[in-house]
Amino acid sequence: MSELTKDQRTAFEAAAFRRLLAHLDTRSDVQNIDLMNLAGFCRNCLANWYREAAEASGVPLTKEEAREIVYGMPYEEWRARHQREATEAQKTAFEANRPEE
Secondary structure (H helix, E strand, O other), X not given: OOOOOHHHHHHHHXXXXXXXXXXXXXXXXXXXXXXXXXHOOOHHHHHHHHHHHHHHOOOOOOHHHHHHHXXXXXXXXXXXXXXXXXXXXXXXXXXXXXOOO
């Protein structure tokens, strides 16, 4: 692999993140609990990581502002449009696979 500059690496990481958000936007049928059960992270985790990165750089960002960036709309609006009640199987899997805090 060729050596990347810091700017190139940052640009490529940002592009990959934007593509991930766009992909998740097209897959609103995939619930956060499904993501958590399969991958150990969800859209809310991405928003938390985004907020933490902003704050580490001295940029204050609220939880809701970060979620709006990740969801592409206010979180409550996304929930009303796309979120379904979790099934008992999803809840059981989540409890068995819940990440350590």
